[in-house]
Amino acid sequence: MEDNKTQELSKKDKYLLKGKDLIFIGVYTAIYFVINMLFMLISGLHPVIWILLPAFIALFSGIPFMLICAKVQKPGAVFIMGVVVGLIYFVTGMFTWIILCTFIIACALSELVRWLTKYGKFWGNTGAFMLYSLGMIGSPLPAWVMKDSFMEQLVNQNMPSEYITTLDSLISPAMLVVMIVAPIVCALIGAIITKFMFKKHFAKAGIV
Numbered sequence: 001m002e003d004n005k006t007q008e009l010s011k012k013d014k015y016l017l018k019g020k021d022l023i024f025i026g027v028y029t030a031i032y033f034v035i036n037m038l039f040m041l042i043s044g045l046h047p048v049i050w051i052l053l054p055a056f057i058a059l060f061s062g063i064p065f066m067l068i069c070a071k072v073q074k075p076g077a078v079f080i081m082g083v084v085v086g087l088i089y090f091v092t093g094m095f096t097w098i099i100l101c102t103f104i105i106a107c108a109l110s111e112l113v114r115w116l117t118k119y120g121k122f123w124g125n126t127g128a129f130m131l132y133s134l135g136m137i138g139s140p141l142p143a144w145v146m147k148d149s150f151m152e153q154l155v156n157q158n159m160p161s162e163y164i165t166t167l168d169s170l171i172s173p174a175m176l177v178v179m180i181v182a183p184i185v186c187a188l189i190g191a192i193i194t195k196f197m198f199k200k201h202f203a204k205a206g207i208v
Helices: 002-014 019-045 047-051 053-060 062-071 077-091 097-116 122-138 147-156 161-170 173-205
Strands: none
Touching: 019 047, 019 053, 019 062, 019 077, 047 053, 047 161, 047 173, 053 062, 053 122, 053 173, 062 077, 062 122, 062 173, 077 097, 077 122, 097 122, 122 173, 147 161
């Protein structure tokens, strides 16, 4: 009887996040956030870059995401990563509550896919990354959901009038579809690139 209880506890303990896991999550979350901020700065150059911001981030953030999946094959790792990033954006006043909601939904779906595919499968983690990347659409999405107030906010932030006018002309149903589909496609490409790099560099270095 005691042996059965011990086995059950060991199985549960296997899926609990430990100190080492949290360190990995913290490091790769920081890397992911830096990638976010770099493209956030670039997005001020043109509205198209900002609308496609989730796609650019997905294309270049496959490495930190896949490393988390490889190093922490437990539930909660991806959820923590996404929610922390969403909270940072939200509490610093950089974005509306929408980005927090999109990250929570995207991370929950991503965790579900990881669980269903037993955490260690490449295509399972790729699917999880594609869903996770949709969390960042909460950045440009307010331009469609709450257009008037969002445009007013840009004016109050002293954004150039040419930037605002161009953005206004881009807000259409077709561009909304592009904004949602592009991160999914770029996440797939980013995951495949990361797989190649895992084999060529990270595996040899003993990182994964």
